[in-house]
Amino acid sequence: MSEKLEKYKRGEMPLPEKQLAWLVYGAGFENVGKDGKPVWCPLREPTENEILCRVDAVGLCLSDIKIINQGSSHPRLRGRDLQKDPTVLGHECCVTVVKAGARWKDKFSRGDRFIVQADIYFKGLGYAFGYLIPGGLEQYCYLDERVLDGDEGCYLLPVQPDTGYSQSALSEPWACVEMSYNLEIPFVPGRTLVVTNAPPQWLEKYPEAEVVSEDLARLPEGNFDIIVLCRPKPKVVEQLANRLNKNGIMYLLGAPAETGAASLDIGRIHYENIRFLGGGDDPESVHKANARHDLLPQGVALFIGAGGPMGQMHVQRAIEIPCGARRVVVTDLDPSRLEHIQKRFGGLARVKGVDLHLLCPKDFASTQAMNEKIRELAPNGYNDICVLAPVPALVTQAMEWAADNALVNVFAGIPIGNPAPIPIQDICRGIKIIGSSGSRIRDLQKILSMVEAGHLNTDLSVAAIGGLNSAREGLEAVKSGRFPGKIVIYPQFPELPLMPLEEIPKRIPQVAAKLGPDGEWTKKAEEALLELYL
Numbered sequence: 001m002s003e004k005l006e007k008y009k010r011g012e013m014p015l016p017e018k019q020l021a022w023l024v025y026g027a028g029f030e031n032v033g034k035d036g037k038p039v040w041c042p043l044r045e046p047t048e049n050e051i052l053c054r055v056d057a058v059g060l061c062l063s064d065i066k067i068i069n070q071g072s073s074h075p076r077l078r079g080r081d082l083q084k085d086p087t088v089l090g091h092e093c094c095v096t097v098v099k100a101g102a103r104w105k106d107k108f109s110r111g112d113r114f115i116v117q118a119d120i121y122f123k124g125l126g127y128a129f130g131y132l133i134p135g136g137l138e139q140y141c142y143l144d145e146r147v148l149d150g151d152e153g154c155y156l157l158p159v160q161p162d163t164g165y166s167q168s169a170l171s172e173p174w175a176c177v178e179m180s181y182n183l184e185i186p187f188v189p190g191r192t193l194v195v196t197n198a199p200p201q202w203l204e205k206y207p208e209a210e211v212v213s214e215d216l217a218r219l220p221e222g223n224f225d226i227i228v229l230c231r232p233k234p235k236v237v238e239q240l241a242n243r244l245n246k247n248g249i250m251y252l253l254g255a256p257a258e259t260g261a262a263s264l265d266i267g268r269i270h271y272e273n274i275r276f277l278g279g280g281d282d283p284e285s286v287h288k289a290n291a292r293h294d295l296l297p298q299g300v301a302l303f304i305g306a307g308g309p310m311g312q313m314h315v316q317r318a319i320e321i322p323c324g325a326r327r328v329v330v331t332d333l334d335p336s337r338l339e340h341i342q343k344r345f346g347g348l349a350r351v352k353g354v355d356l357h358l359l360c361p362k363d364f365a366s367t368q369a370m371n372e373k374i375r376e377l378a379p380n381g382y383n384d385i386c387v388l389a390p391v392p393a394l395v396t397q398a399m400e401w402a403a404d405n406a407l408v409n410v411f412a413g414i415p416i417g418n419p420a421p422i423p424i425q426d427i428c429r430g431i432k433i434i435g436s437s438g439s440r441i442r443d444l445q446k447i448l449s450m451v452e453a454g455h456l457n458t459d460l461s462v463a464a465i466g467g468l469n470s471a472r473e474g475l476e477a478v479k480s481g482r483f484p485g486k487i488v489i490y491p492q493f494p495e496l497p498l499m500p501l502e503e504i505p506k507r508i509p510q511v512a513a514k515l516g517p518d519g520e521w522t523k524k525a526e527e528a529l530l531e532l533y534l
Contacts, residue, residue: 001527004534009161010111011054011098019043020494021138022471023086027071031082032089032472038494043140048102050142053114057165058136059092059173060471060487062310065479067131076131089475090137090489091118091130094159094168098140104148114156115168115448117441122146129155136169137471139491157444160452164523166465166488170458171447173486175439177313178447180386180411181294183434185249185275190225193243195236214257216240228253228283234260237276237424241265244274251286252278252428261421266392266414270435276422279405279430289405290432294323296383301325302374302401305389305412307337309486312344313461314386314411319345319354320456325384327355329377331370335360340484343518344460374401381406388412392420395433399426410435461486462521465504465529467496474498488521493533508532 007013020038025031033039046052067074067089072082080087097112116136118129127133127146134141147155159168192209195216209228210220216236223245229236232252241264244250268274280286295301301318303311311332318324328349332338338358349356357377364370381403387394390412398408399422408431422433450456463485466474474487483500490496497507501519505512510532514525 002531005527005531008530008534009096011096012110015098015140016043019139020468020491021088021134022090022468024067024071024082024089025086026082027069027073029068029472029476031071032068032475036472038138038468038471041138046099046101046142047144049104050101050144051097051104051108051148052099053095053141053143054098055090055136055139055141055491056094056096056113057169058090058471058489058491059169060090060474060478060489061092061173062478063091064089064130064475068475068479074131076126076128078132080132087131088134088136088138088141089130090135091116091128092169092172093129093136094165095136095141095156107148113159113161113163113168115159115171115444116147117155117157117439117444118172119438119440120147120155121151124151136491137468137489139468152441155441157441157448159448163452164459164526165490166462166521166526167451167458167523168448169488170461170486171444171451172439173310174313174447174456174458174461175444176436177310177317177411179439179443180409180434180436181317182443183273183293183436185277185290185293190245190248191222192226192228193220193224193240194228194230195240196228196230224248226251226283230254231257232424232428233258234262234424238262238264241274241276244268246272247274249275249277251283252276252424253283253286254281254428256424256428259423259425261396261423263419264422265416265418266395266410266420266435267416267418269433270410270412270414271416271437273436276427276433278424278428289430292405292407293434295321295325297323298326299383300327300329300378300403301384301386302329302331302378302382302398303386303388304331304394304398305333305387305391306330307332307334307341307484308388308481309461309463309484310411311386311388312341312485314388315341316345316348316460317456319349319352319356324352325354327357327377329357329359329374329382331359331374333361334481334484335362337484340463344485344520347518348460378403383407385409386411390414392418395420396422399423399431399433402426402431405430406432408433413437459521459523462488462501464488464498464500465490465496465521466498467491468494470496470498490529490533493529496529496533
């Protein structure tokens with residue numbers, strides 16, 4: 001490593017008088033920057049309540065596209081007038097401290113490295129990084145007490161000096177994947193409704209529970225945190241599902257009195273954390289039967305529509321973690337994305353002893369033929385199914401393919417208000433439908449610790465790199481699905497063109513020599529890039 005690169009890593013390079021930033025002035029790509037280019041902004045001294053950080057690497061995300069599409073109407077911007085007060089996208093970010101204001105001089109020093117936990121809460125309000133707090137698609141960023149002393153403490157997680165910048169930045173999207181496998185359902189009583197003609201003995205634990213008969217006579221007003229249905233019927237499940245509060249749980253006890261499908265809002269499962277559990281005779285036995293929230297060790301897992309960047313993370317995790325699946329089946333409409341998965345993870349699967357199958361509709365004579373193949377690969381059903389395409393009907397299909405006591409993970413961001421018919425007899429055989437959005441600090445901490453211990457290689461997710469000037473092109477590529485994996489932007493090198501990893505050998509051979517054996521991005525390749533552009 002050269003002296004210049006060591007100095008750069010320590011944050012000792014001289015600071016410029018101005019910096020480039022992709023300011024967002026409203027909805028539409030025409031409002032990202034000015035005339036298709038980033039904007040020059042003065043680089044001021046941090047106030048006493050701020051720290052000034054150099055942005056080292058940023059991953060581009062589909063969530064950034066949602067802001068571009070919605071502008072000031074995006075829920076996380078709370079109506080902010082972007083024309084008068086623009087923001088900066090980029091929440092998958094790693095930074096290096098270069099200056100600290102007076103309040104923070106004892107806590108932050110030049111050269112300290114961090115990743116940013118994007119979901120930030122300060123005095124009860126959300127101030128997400130890359131949304132209300134300007135994010136990483138700029139060369140430097142200012143962070144104040146909302147980030148440094150928020151409701152959960154500091155939202156910066158320290159990074160070891162020898163961890164790669166790309167490795168660090170991509171811990172954030174990986175944390176969203178990790179959270180979806182850590183959705184424990186606590187048995188905590190809230191406002192409870194019990195629907196039964198014969199209240200069982202366990203009801204004594206909930207003296208405040210409101211009890212109604214199966215014909216729903218005298219149904220109370222308002223919503224509930226817990227709803228218990230004894231011997232459920234589809235229409236009753238459907239009617240009462242709309243009465244669940246956010247984070248609410250519905251227990252289906254015993255075999256259904258009538259089989260059939262209930263129309264359930266899949267978007268609420270993903271965004272509002274509502275849950276439907278079954279498979280026992282009382283809520284405690286149901287909860288215990290459905291206590292699993294991660295992949296079944298040595299089980300069979302199906303990933304539907306998993307060719308995109310986040311889907312590939314799920315697939316990599318299933319193969320790479322010590323307690324992963326013994327067989328992993330992946331579907332996607334795009335054969336080139338499946339080829340990319342084979343190239344990136346085929347060798348890893350062989351090393352780990354995982355039976356990897358990639359299925360594309362184009363390879364089958366009909367949809368029925370492909371569905372038969374999916375069933376053939378798990379004759380007793382799949383223990384885990386992850387739905388990564390935002391299509392409610394795929395959740396219904398997943399229930400059919402799921403084994404008893406399986407987990408169906410609705411990871412795709414299906415908007416609230418999109419129902420799907422869910423057979424209640426499948427819920428009653430123990431299938432649990434889960435979903436999540438975003439991540440928590442502990443998920444990010446877990447991923448970063450796995451990366452720094454060498455147990456997870458987040459760089460396998462990288463499909464393309466670029467400098468700050470190419471960030472808008474990169475965002476357009478995210479929207480169109482141009483690359484099969486993540487795009488990483490290096491803000492300190494604006495002139496670095498956007499390029500897929502496959503083009504690096506022709507365009508920057510000095511860096512290509514440090515790529516992995518299958519052409520994957522590595523920390524050594526990143527250091528070669530830094531040496532070249534510094």
